[in-house]
Amino acid sequence: MTITEEHFKKIVDKLVLLKDTSELMIDLAYSSLLLNSQALAEEVADLENHMDNLHTDFELLVLSSGFTPKESKDFLGLIRLGVVTEKIADAAMEIADVVLRGLEPHPILRLVIEEAEETVTKVTVSETSTLVGKTIREAQLQEETGMWVLVIRRGNLWLRPRPDTDIRSGDILIAAGYAEGEEDFESLAAGTKERSNEES
Amino acid sequence: MAESSKIEYRPISVREALTEMKDVSEIMIDLAYSAALFNSHELAEEVMELEKRVDYLDYIIDMNIMLAARDAEDAEHLTAVTTVATATNKISDAAADIAAIVLKDIGIHPIVRKAFEQVEERLARAIVKPDSILVNKKLGKLELAAKIGVDVIAIRRKREWIIDPEDKEKILEGDVLIARGAPHGIDELKAIASGKLKKME
Numbered sequence: 260m261t262i263t264e265e266h267f268k269k270i271v272d273k274l275v276l277l278k279d280t281s282e283l284m285i286d287l288a289y290s291s292l293l294l295n296s297q298a299l300a301e302e303v304a305d306l307e308n309h310m311d312n313l314h315t316d317f318e319l320l321v322l323s324s325g326f327t328p329k330e331s332k333d334f335l336g337l338i339r340l341g342v343v344t345e346k347i348a349d350a351a352m353e354i355a356d357v358v359l360r361g362l363e364p365h366p367i368l369r370l371v372i373e374e375a376e377e378t379v380t381k382v383t384v385s386e387t388s389t390l391v392g393k394t395i396r397e398a399q400l401q402e403e404t405g406m407w408v409l410v411i412r413r414g415n416l417w418l419r420p421r422p423d424t425d426i427r428s429g430d431i432l433i434a435a436g437y438a439e440g441e442e443d444f445e446s447l448a449a450g451t452k453e454r455s456n457e458e459s
Numbered sequence: 460m461a462e463s464s465k466i467e468y469r470p471i472s473v474r475e476a477l478t479e480m481k482d483v484s485e486i487m488i489d490l491a492y493s494a495a496l497f498n499s500h501e502l503a504e505e506v507m508e509l510e511k512r513v514d515y516l517d518y519i520i521d522m523n524i525m526l527a528a529r530d531a532e533d534a535e536h537l538t539a540v541t542t543v544a545t546a547t548n549k550i551s552d553a554a555a556d557i558a559a560i561v562l563k564d565i566g567i568h569p570i571v572r573k574a575f576e577q578v579e580e581r582l583a584r585a586i587v588k589p590d591s592i593l594v595n596k597k598l599g600k601l602e603l604a605a606k607i608g609v610d611v612i613a614i615r616r617k618r619e620w621i622i623d624p625e626d627k628e629k630i631l632e633g634d635v636l637i638a639r640g641a642p643h644g645i646d647e648l649k650a651i652a653s654g655k656l657k658k659m660e
Contacts, residue, residue, distance in 0.1 A: 278492070282488070285550065288546075289481075292543065330568075332565055332566045333566045333567065333568035333569070334568060335565055335566075336495075336560050336565045336566050336567040336568060337567070337568050339556065339557075339560050339565065340495065340557065340560065340567070342556070343553045343554075343556045343557050344553075346549065346552070346553040346556065347488070347549075347550055347553045349549070350546040350547070350549035350550045350553070351546070351550075353542060353545070353546040353549070354542070354543055354546045354547075356542070357539045357542050357543060362535065362536070362538070362539045367473055367474050367477065367540055368477075368539065368540060368543060
């Protein structure tokens with residue numbers, strides 16, 4: 260029996276999603292610790308639930324490939340890769356749990372995650388925002404507000420921002436950065452403010 | 460782990476050890492996926508080497524933390540640190556699991572290759588031979604990033620690991636360089652390290 264190309268594509272897409280999601284969770288988990296941010300830690304917990312579903316979907320897809328006994332070893336490798344992403348997600352959850360349990364993170368932890376993050380914010384992109392239709396690169400958020408996007412939540416999807424990821428109306432952006440930029444960032448997403456230095 | 464040996468207590472900075480664990484576990488994940496992508500036993504072996512290092516660090520952190528707690532309140536604060544160290548160790552275990560898939564020849568379906576083709580950069584290992592022009596040169600002086608577009612992210616020197624080596628780090632004969640870069644740059648680095656290529660373009 261031959262496995263259709265379409266079925267292959269589905270498996271590949273799911274695997275990439277599992278890998279990206281697990282790595283995103285690690286980033287968010289360390290950030291939640293650094294900022295002692297419940298909001299970010301909860302995001303990790305949401306992603307953990309999401310991961311469980313993705314992983315099940317992935318396993319079902321692989322198992323329904325209709326492979327021959329000779330091919331089964333190749334597919335075992337795939338199943339194992341899926342398990343690994345799940346394991347990484349679990350580890351991220353354990354890190355986020357430190358924050359969720361309300362333990363004040365030990366100062367050592369802040370020193371370990373040496374990044375210049377000060378604050379984290381979560382905003383919904385409104386229809387009238389100038390960000391709509393722009394890619395992350397074009398939006399120049401970091402340059403203009405000092406905040407950078409950690410994750411884009413689009414309906415049931417969590418996207419890891421890449422320079423060419425587009426921003427859509429209704430997206431929830433979770434960003435970290437300097438406290439001074441928070442207000443600018445929020446009003447840009449809400450569409451209540453034009454870019455202050457668009458022409459300058 | 461096949462062999463276990465007794466680990467001697469060493470007073471070290473927990474901060475340094477945990478920072479190293481975090482950096483190493485991230486490199487391990489990248490290396491492990493690269494190993495799976497290229498079905499590379501050599502990269503998978505490096506992941507296993509790094510795994511030993513992380514296990515060691517985790518153990519040392521545990522010992523130091525236990526000695527650091529003076530009272531119950533202290534212990535509670537410090538629990539957060541060991542939890543993070545343990546979680547970081549788990550991430551490295553996950554990377555080792557990927558490496559094991561490669562080393563045990565379970566095989567990864569060719570479609571995995573497709574899945575990771577989007578990644579343009581790749582990781583590779585280059586062993587520095589005695590007659591390589593790299594021997595006794597400082598990393599910064601070589602300007603590998605500018606000249607051939609590769610970045611040395613770690614050096615293994617016998618059993619010791621240098622993660623994120625500094626510019627002043629001197630490359631020695633026998634060093635194992637773990638580098639990241641575009642495929643042609645990686646090939647060039649391998650040729651230079653092996654002594655086959657005597658000049659950088």
